[in-house]
Amino acid sequence: SQYSEYTNEQIHTMDKAHVWHHLTPAAAAEKGMPLYVKGEGLHLWDADDNCYLDASAGGVWVTNVGYGRKAIVDAISEQLMELNYFAGSMASKPAAVFASRLLEKMPGMGKVFYSSSGSEANEKAFKMVRQISHKKYDGKKRKILYRERDYHGTTIAALSATGQSQRRDHFGPFVPDFVEFPHCFEYRSQFGDVEDYGIKAAQLMEEVILQEGPDTVGGVIIEPITAGGGVILPPEGYMAEIQRICRKYDILLIVDEVVCGLGRTGAWFGYQHYGIQPDIVTMAKGVASGYAAISCTVTTDAVYQMLQEDNGDKLGFFRDISTYGGCLAGPAAALANLNIIEEEGLIANCAHLGEVLLQGLHALKEKYPMIGDVRGKGLFCGIELVLNRETKEPVDEAVAIQIVNACKEAGLLIGRTNRSFETFNNILNMSPALCITAEQIEDILNILDRVFAKVTL
């Protein structure tokens, strides 16, 4: 390989000297970051040959079909040998075939716009709303509403649409005309224990629309299940009410499926559990499971048409481009990834074994009072840790760190919400690859049981 002349020690030395790790303070980097060298299915090996069961899908909900998928690697390499690149304004076999196959899974949607990260896919959606506001509404209907606790990405506009203050601190001022509305987190309900929490929570969005003026609001963006903000599922009736309100005021509904898309929740897309029809859907991570950098902004034909009309401004197209939206490795990998999900029945496996995992986590909740809440859909689960079930006071971050580290020592990788921040740091998450087996689910639950038995508060 290109690296065979280097020892692991040299790699660590070069890493410490030259690589700036994401979200990592210098002191942590100085201790040395894990060096993973091989993956197969759900297993990862580090340079010391320790083997881990990865229940985090590559740390950030990415590797939906698991590691070591030769079919995807072959599809990429064949495509790149034939033709690696031409700008996204040309036609290509992989882009055309993947788009048509993807749209088969998304009834009601009509066009796919390619780019290369989740943040970028959301930026495209925001730009669509803004360009439509200029074409149809004299630039007035341009505000975008986003929800408290949702994350939509790291670029400045995506961060301007992110409802997590701890991620935003130090980066203001933000892009104007992004407006926050309250979350829909039933476990920490704003209204106490009410029957129709979902409807009430959605109406908090309507209040914000009315305060801002409906003729100034062009779009609403939501995660179908809030991921980084704490694995928060929409309560009963919530999504339908959000859609009803958007339609009432002629507001485009953007669903951010960057985490939930491509099977993670036991359906092709998270929104499909809730019977809604978005105007724009964004996706990234599971689109190619980490084998290539690709994201998509998928719209209805109606949204596409609004941007094609030449209504005097001569701009009868969406004025946007992404250099790597034209790299053919992306859709080639995505097509092979989609074929695997389909041929191996991974959506059904995810729905079925996700339920088994969730039931197992509920059983752990019965056993350990520190588990305040367990929630999830498909292979996407969260465990909220509390000091006291009545007050729901969160445990200290150190407790969550202790659990994640103890799991790792026992050979299991799980996720933790918003590392190194002050809030929501008491939520553990799990999102194993969709090809997980029943035995591996049992292994995860057994390790968690042993770890929880030893946690010290």
Ligand code: PLP
């Ligand atoms: N949207 C959601 C819901 C995410 O969780 C993320 C990343 O974690 C993003 C958008 C941003 O994606 P990316 O890191 O590929 O830009």
